[in-house]
Amino acid sequence: MSLTLCYFPLKGAAEISRLIFAYTGEKYEDKRITSEEWKAGEKAKSPTGGQPMILLEGGEVYSQSMAIARYLANKFDLAGKSGEEKLHADMVVDAIKSDMAQSLMKAYFEKDEERKTAFAGEAKEKINTMLELLEKNCVKGDGTFLASGTSWADLMFYNFMTDVVPLANASMSAGVTLDATPKLKAIHDKVQENPNIKKWIEARPQTQF
Ligand SMILES: N[C@@H](CCC(=O)N[C@@H](CS)C(=O)NCC(=O)O)C(=O)O
Known part of the structure; x- marks a missing residue:
């Protein structure tokens, strides 16, 4: 049995984990749970009451989007090659998620x-x-953010630029671009050019969020 990632029919907080699966080519079930199904019983399965959730091979269920993505990054060798690289990747991920994305979403x-x-x-x-x-x-x-090559920090940055920033640019004239940050643009472009990522972006369900 493969891993099952559960989330609403949205990109949202599950998309970083889907990008990790896409990039690595690892098989999983992308289970999309409607609000009705969520209220009718799925919510009761979440250890911390929210989605995304991941169902492991042994049947255990875990929640919290960043814990799940970090688990997958470690499992599929995208977390960093040393303790310090993992710290570096986590630092970048937190800057994106807790600082940049959170302020835009607010x-x-x-x-x-x-x-x-x-x-x-x-x-x-x-x-x-x-x-x-x-x-x-x-x-x-x-x-890449890490000296050793692509990591989930690069995928998180791509997720932010592709799935979060366009919403803010369109609805709040946020005007966020990578024009003044060529190294970050190179990170974005490298992920975007990856054949597995290209395939996922074309195939994934079209949703606003
Ligand atoms: N800190 C949690 C937040 C979880 C959360 O609130 N998820 C929302 C969807 S993005 C949810 O499940 N809402 C429905 C509910 O709480 O019943 C995470 O990152 O996973």
């Missing part, structure tokens, strides 16, 4: 127009600062 989902404008301004500033820092301090390889 603005994106805000209903009050005045607050939305203020949050969008803050998000833009945070992202531009973080992109400069990642460019300056965090790219150790040739088109």
Whole structure:
């Protein structure tokens, strides 16, 4: 039995794990759970009450998107080749998830127009600062964050630029680009050009989020 990744029919917090499966070519079941199914019984299966969840070969269920993605990165050798490389990859992933993506999402989902404008301004500033820092301090390889080659940090960055930033650019004129950060652009492009990733991007269900 292969691994089963469960999530709503969205890219959202499961897409980084799907990208890890896609990049490595490892087989899994991409189980998409509707809101109705979730409420009707699936939610009760999640150890921490949310999705995504992963069902392991032995039947155990685990949740929390970043714990699942980190587990897969370790399992499929995309976490980094040493303790320090793993720390480096985690640092980049946290900067993307906890700092950049979170500030954009806070603005994106805000209903009050005045607050939305203020949050969008803050998000833009945070992202531009973080992109400069990642460019300056965090790219150790040739088109990869790690010196040893592609890692889940590169896939996380690609996920952010491909699935999160376009929403913010379209709806809040966030204007986030990689024009001033050539090393980050090279990381994005290297993932985008990977044949397994290309295949997944073409084949994956089309969803807004
Ligand atoms: N910190 C958790 C958040 C989990 C979470 O809230 N997931 C949402 C979907 S993105 C969910 O399951 N919502 C439905 C619910 O909580 O019942 C993670 O990263 O996995």
